[in-house]
Amino acid sequence: MxxxxxxxxxxxxxxxxxxxxxxxxxxxxxxxxxxxxxxxxxxxxxxxxxxxxxxxxxxxxxxxxxxxxxxxxxxxxxxxxxxxxxxxxxxPRPTRGRIVVACMDGEWHALPARLVAEVLRLRGWQVTFLGASVPAAHLVSYLHRYDADVVALACALPMRLPYAHRMIEACRRSDVPVVVGGRGFGADGRWARVLGVPWAPDAPHAAELVADERALRTAPPDRLDHLADDEYASLVKRRGELIDSALADLRERVPSVRHYTPAQLDSTVSDLGYLLDFLGAALYVDDETLFTEFVEWLVTILTSRDVPAGAVGLTLDHYGRQLRDFPRAGRFLDRARVRVAELPDTADR
The missing domain is CATH 1.10.1240.10 (Methionine synthase domain)
Incomplete structure (x- = not known):
């Protein structure tokens, strides 16, 4: 055309x-x-x-x-x-200081961050865009080699929040202020506040925030005392074991799974892992809505592809049994099971 x-x-x-x-x-x-x-x-x-x-x-x-x-x-x-x-x-020609823009480690949705970088560039900043999935160690090494006034970090998926916190802390240890953005921190930035980092809802607000050094330097402390219960760390250690047991449980309870093609099996394993990753992120910031909202989204995606979304409820049941010694995780899983049962698309499954 x-x-x-x-x-x-x-x-x-x-x-x-x-x-x-x-x-x-x-x-x-x-x-x-x-x-x-x-x-x-x-x-x-x-x-x-x-x-x-x-x-x-x-x-x-x-x-x-x-x-x-x-x-x-x-x-x-x-x-x-x-x-x-x-x-x-x-x-545009730079008339202001240097800003480094990067996506969190494991974050491959780079276009939203690129848009922020270009808006900052249009507003006169000298911008270095590092792109998708920047490992924390590599980012810190870059900051040590090249001066930066601010680091802007993007996260589109809440399951990356634990990694985001590590990157934020690594930048701060390099004495470079940080601003974050993206849907991964919540539509209202609630999880950025838990991590104790300034958050911008969009590119224009990010441009205003990076120009306010006082706001960047006076961020409140993180609110992560709940991590003392060690549930998040223990869940991460058991991730592989839990995925394997959940897949075996599905094969036993949903006979059609035994006849999945390799591609279908790969997708199923990925979904089982995503459930654990989002559960882990919810534990990290102590917010059940992070997990339940993902579960609702996953059911929507599966039903649009003619996948029996009731299998999500079965997997939540299985994870609940396996994590019966995890009080917070158990509550989050219980709430997610209730939401799945309430969804009309799963009522007959």
Missing amino acids: TATTTEADPAAAFPGYLECLAEADEYAAVEVAIGLLEAGVPAERVLLDLVAPAQAEVGERWARNDWSVAQEHAATHISERVVAAVTAYVG
């Missing part, structure tokens, strides 16, 4: 831009974005009012099983190319 004449409004351009992503037409997508710039729309608005919501829709289409993983990857690649084209068109 070819891009049509673009109105000077990202909302008006949105349907055509989304069609470019659906058709995997990189050149037309770039043309839409550049057309907005040429019509006088600020680059920041193009990034935040066109690229960002379009990428959110891409994720929703994948979640509904309307798009395959391949289609989602193609659209994300195009969005990254559009971001690069917008920044190159404007050609």
Whole structure:
């Protein structure tokens, strides 16, 4: 397809831009974005009012099983190319200090962090974007070699919060203030507050926060006294054993699992691990909603793919039996089982 004449409004351009992503037409997508710039729309608005919501829709289409993983990857690649084209068109020159932007170790959703990095760049900061999944040791080594005024860390998945806390503490030991963002810290930043780190809900707020050194340096202490019960650490140690026993239990109780293809088996093992990872993160920040919200999301994803979501309830039962000596984990699992039973899609399963 070819891009049509673009109105000077990202909302008006949105349907055509989304069609470019659906058709995997990189050149037309770039043309839409550049057309907005040429019509006088600020680059920041193009990034935040066109690229960002379009990428959110891409994720929703994948979640509904309307798009395959391949289609989602193609659209994300195009969005990254559009971001690069917008920044190159404007050609901002740094007039302020250096900010290092990175994704948490194990965090592969890099585009939201890239958008924050480019907004900071447009606002005059000298930005170094380290990309997805940066190990804590490598980040600290980089900070020791190159001066930075602030580190901005992104996390899209709450299950990475324990790793996020380690990275935050590692940066602070290097005497570099930290600001965090992303859905992984909760829609309202609640888990950032538990970890005792300043949180920004979006790129404009991040830009305001990094310019306020006092706010960055006066973050409240973390609230992690509950980790003294050792449930999180013990769960991590037993992760492999628990996955193996849960898979054996499913094979016994759900006969169809015995005939899964290798791909189906891999997906099942991944889901069993994700349940434990999100349970562990919930224990880390002592918030059952982190776990129950993931379980509800997982049921939605499974049912959209015609997978018996009732198996989630069976797995929660199994983990509850195996973790009967873990009081907090037991409460979280009980609450999640109740939510699964209440969901209409699982009522007859």
